[in-house]
Amino acid sequence: MLNVRTVLVLLACSFGGCLVHGGEETPAPKLPELKEGQAWKLVWSDEFDGEQLDAAKWETPEYKRHDAQWTKRAAVLEGKGHLAMRTFKEGETYFNGCVRSKGRFEHAFGYYVARMKLQKKAGHWTAFWLFNSAVGKVGNDGRDGSEIDIMEKPKLDEKIHHAIHWDGYGKDHKSKGTSVAAPGVLDGWHEFAVLWLPDEYIFYVDGKETWRSKDGGVCQVPLYLKFSDEIQFKGWAGDIRKEELPDEFLVDYVRVFDLVDAATEKPVYPVPASSIPKPPEAEGVKSPAAPEAAKTP
Numbered sequence: 001m002l003n004v005r006t007v008l009v010l011l012a013c014s015f016g017g018c019l020v021h022g023g024e025e026t027p028a029p030k031l032p033e034l035k036e037g038q039a040w041k042l043v044w045s046d047e048f049d050g051e052q053l054d055a056a057k058w059e060t061p062e063y064k065r066h067d068a069q070w071t072k073r074a075a076v077l078e079g080k081g082h083l084a085m086r087t088f089k090e091g092e093t094y095f096n097g098c099v100r101s102k103g104r105f106e107h108a109f110g111y112y113v114a115r116m117k118l119q120k121k122a123g124h125w126t127a128f129w130l131f132n133s134a135v136g137k138v139g140n141d142g143r144d145g146s147e148i149d150i151m152e153k154p155k156l157d158e159k160i161h162h163a164i165h166w167d168g169y170g171k172d173h174k175s176k177g178t179s180v181a182a183p184g185v186l187d188g189w190h191e192f193a194v195l196w197l198p199d200e201y202i203f204y205v206d207g208k209e210t211w212r213s214k215d216g217g218v219c220q221v222p223l224y225l226k227f228s229d230e231i232q233f234k235g236w237a238g239d240i241r242k243e244e245l246p247d248e249f250l251v252d253y254v255r256v257f258d259l260v261d262a263a264t265e266k267p268v269y270p271v272p273a274s275s276i277p278k279p280p281e282a283e284g285v286k287s288p289a290a291p292e293a294a295k296t297p
């Protein structure tokens with residue numbers, strides 16, 4: 001029999017699109033206001049339910065990254081509907097991780113939102129970002145590829161960092177970023193998002209606009225999604241060697257929405273095709289190999 005709370009949750013869900021997993025209620029994200037005749041259409045998501053990270057959506061690269069080792073063991077589902085991104089030490093080696101939708105989902109434009117609970121210890125930083133190897137193309141500003149840092153959290157303060165990087169990571173590297181106030185961000189769950197339009201990026205924390213940017217001329221090519229943790233002993237997040245580990249950050253969901261015409265459900269702007277090769281249509285037809293990315297920065 002339905003109790004009163006269940007009925008209330010079901011009612012709330014039918015209007016707001018919330019989900020209940022792991023016995024915990026997930027509120028629907030606060031999507032930006034729509035113009036007359038427009039709607040949001042969910043095009044990709046992961047709720048992180050179950051026990052195993054979905055390999056059809058994510059890869060988990062393993063290599064030395066700054067002063068730590070990225071390992072699959074640091075990017076796991078913790079069984080309560082969350083992705084747990086862990087930071088730990090074994091012997092003298094620090095481990096953390098990365099998940100990325102490379103080769104699975106690469107998209108341009110739309111609203112990208114994740115609900116996250118941040119780390120508790122200093123000396124490492126959380127990031128939710130969009131990337132592909134085209135960021136390395138020098139010239140044409142960032143239109144031919146930009147790194148979009150939806151959020152980075154390097155310090156245990158009440159701020160969130162947003163940034164755009166383009167034209168590689170060498171002498172031609174350009175970037176623009178900002179730190180914004182985010183009261184209470186170290187406690188509980190928070191939403192981090194970017195609305196990527198063809199002519200502007202608009203960043204959000206908990207559904208409130210925090211920054212607008214047209215830096216780099218706005219990326220026009222599909223990017224993949226990444227969640228990562230990073231450690232630099234002498235970096236902007238402080239020195240992790242002074243901290244007691246383990247630590248972690250959690251991701252409750254990530255969702256990508258296209259801004260569409262409410263009547264036709266077609267995006268209101270042309271969305272460039274993904275560069276992910278399609279499977280062969282007929283037997284004997286070989287699909288082209290995926291272009292190998294340059295060394296991921």
Ligand SMILES: [Ca+2]
Nearest residue numbers: 137139141167
């Ligand atoms: Ca460029």
